[in-house]
Amino acid sequence: xxxxxxxxxxxxxxxxxxxxxxxxxxxxxxxxxxxxxxxxxxxxxxxxxxxxxxxxxxxxxxxxxxxxxxxxxxxxxxxxxxxxxxxxxxxxxxxxxxxxxxxxxxxxxxxxxxxxxxxxxxxxxxxxxxxxxxxxxxxxxxxxxxxxxxxxxxxxxxxxxxxxxxxxxxxxxxxxxxxxxxxxxxxxxxxxxxxxxxxxxxxxxxxxxxxxxxxxxxxxxxxxxxxxxxxxxxxxxxxxxxxxxxxxxxxxxxxxxxxxxxxxxxxxxxxxxxxxxxxxxxxxxxxxxxxxxxxxxxxxxxxxxxxxxxxxxxxxxxxxxxxxxxxxxxxxxxxxxxxxxxxxxxxxxxxxxxxxxxxxxxxxxxxxxxxxxxxxxxxxxxxxxxxxxxxxxxxxxxxxxxxxxxxxxxxxxxxxxxxxxxxxxxxxxxxxxxxxxxxxxxxxxxxxxxxxxxxxxxxxxxxxxxxxxxxxxxxxxxxxxxxxxxxxxxxxxxxxxxxxxxxxxxxxxxxxx
Numbered sequence: 001x002x003x004x005x006x007x008x009x010x011x012x013x014x015x016x017x018x019x020x021x022x023x024x025x026x027x028x029x030x031x032x033x034x035x036x037x038x039x040x041x042x043x044x045x046x047x048x049x050x051x052x053x054x055x056x057x058x059x060x061x062x063x064x065x066x067x068x069x070x071x072x073x074x075x076x077x078x079x080x081x082x083x084x085x086x087x088x089x090x091x092x093x094x095x096x097x098x099x100x101x102x103x104x105x106x107x108x109x110x111x112x113x114x115x116x117x118x119x120x121x122x123x124x125x126x127x128x129x130x131x132x133x134x135x136x137x138x139x140x141x142x143x144x145x146x147x148x149x150x151x152x153x154x155x156x157x158x159x160x161x162x163x164x165x166x167x168x169x170x171x172x173x174x175x176x177x178x179x180x181x182x183x184x185x186x187x188x189x190x191x192x193x194x195x196x197x198x199x200x201x202x203x204x205x206x207x208x209x210x211x212x213x214x215x216x217x218x219x220x221x222x223x224x225x226x227x228x229x230x231x232x233x234x235x236x237x238x239x240x241x242x243x244x245x246x247x248x249x250x251x252x253x254x255x256x257x258x259x260x261x262x263x264x265x266x267x268x269x270x271x272x273x274x275x276x277x278x279x280x281x282x283x284x285x286x287x288x289x290x291x292x293x294x295x296x297x298x299x300x301x302x303x304x305x306x307x308x309x310x311x312x313x314x315x316x317x318x319x320x321x322x323x324x325x326x327x328x329x330x331x332x333x334x335x336x337x338x339x340x341x342x343x344x345x346x347x348x349x350x351x352x353x354x355x356x357x358x359x360x361x362x363x364x365x366x367x368x369x370x371x372x373x374x375x376x377x378x379x380x381x382x383x384x385x386x387x388x389x390x391x392x393x394x395x396x397x398x399x400x401x402x403x404x405x406x407x408x409x410x411x412x413x414x415x416x417x418x419x420x421x422x423x424x425x426x427x428x429x430x431x432x433x434x435x436x437x438x439x440x441x442x443x444x445x446x447x448x449x450x451x452x453x454x455x456x457x458x459x460x461x462x463x464x465x466x467x468x469x470x471x472x473x474x475x476x477x478x479x480x481x482x483x484x485x486x487x488x489x490x491x492x493x494x495x496x497x498x499x500x501x502x503x504x505x506x507x508x509x510x511x512x513x
Contacts, residue, residue: 038119039126041133052206059280071101075458077309080353082303082354106494106497112148116145117162120138123138139196146188146192156490158175158180160504172504174501182223186221189216196208196209206267214233215396218233223464225471227403234399237264238396249327255386263389264390269290269387269388275290289385290384298373301353303354307368314453316329328455329454332458371458398455400412401413401416401417410440410441467489484512
């Protein structure tokens, strides 16, 4: 799918409603509807492609998704006054049910779910492809639907649970309890594992695999504090012999090293000469070709978001008495005086729009390097084609460290932590260290928190780690400065959902909003 332009507009399946019988007879014979689609394997394949297209749209992974995740955690800070108000509200905790970024992501995930449900529910007439291929396509759609529900339930709690394609205007549903949504995810992800392949050929890279379903299920279990079942799924990924750490940490964020052995699931983008598709649903001839991430975060770009001081100060550095500076510190960020553009240019303070950072008591300009095109370009006011890695094997190892520690297996936990630190380009001293002793469960947990943060920073994981640890009462102190109990545990249900869904009333809103 990497070099394939995804045209999803034909898959926007409309339902016409009317109370006038004469109008009902006036149909467009050229219109694409459920009744005249999903008749063959090609149309089923296009239907599944439209679900992927929604995931990579402007309203999700190409733009709003990474803002929502990063701005809710403590890895990010405002690059300056250029950060738009709805985004800054999420960063400082003043968001309400009308926040535009939050509402956009909510709506986009339900549009993805609607597409997936359309594919699954209307696939019975398709009979011209092999049953295994059909089962695999449907499993892909169900994986994407499960991913959407995992995102929703982990950020909003109980949400409307649409298991089938909605066919009438009064088909809206009330919020399902959080436990019911998680139970649905567990059943779905257990069932589809047997229908997804372990790997794909080069022409189909980017599709959901067995390992992606297992990793997503592990995330589901971990979010609930079910460490034993999480370990089962993580060990499936670990023992599959499909995945391994790449030698070079930076290979996880470059365009030339996409779909490497560390990647479990990533969202496809590809360079198309700066053509960015602003359609929120990912429709059109340029659907999903590029992402705006490099423009938004780069040192030379809008620089709307920069790394937070607390993140920068969490990295081990020789200035703090550690035996060496963590190489991931240099790999994750750009600093004034650093070379970029294949070593042909030097970054200055003046090129970096906006705010400075305070690192170990020193004021300096620091910007994100992950997913930035600056490594091979002279500027980054452009959109780009670097794939967004959603799950990678380093997360598997760090999750295994966390669950093993929770299950009382400290030596195994430390082993997995040290595997990540032993990456060839990282080669950090093994635990225990002077700063991170690992003799007790509490000490290992602190090492897990640290290692997950420095390894996975800016990868839209930290915020949900905080949500999980807070929910499961693991945090010794609250990392979010604005946090208010009985409010900021969850995002508010968007006001547009309360207004438009007859089954959700003001009393159903999350606490504090």
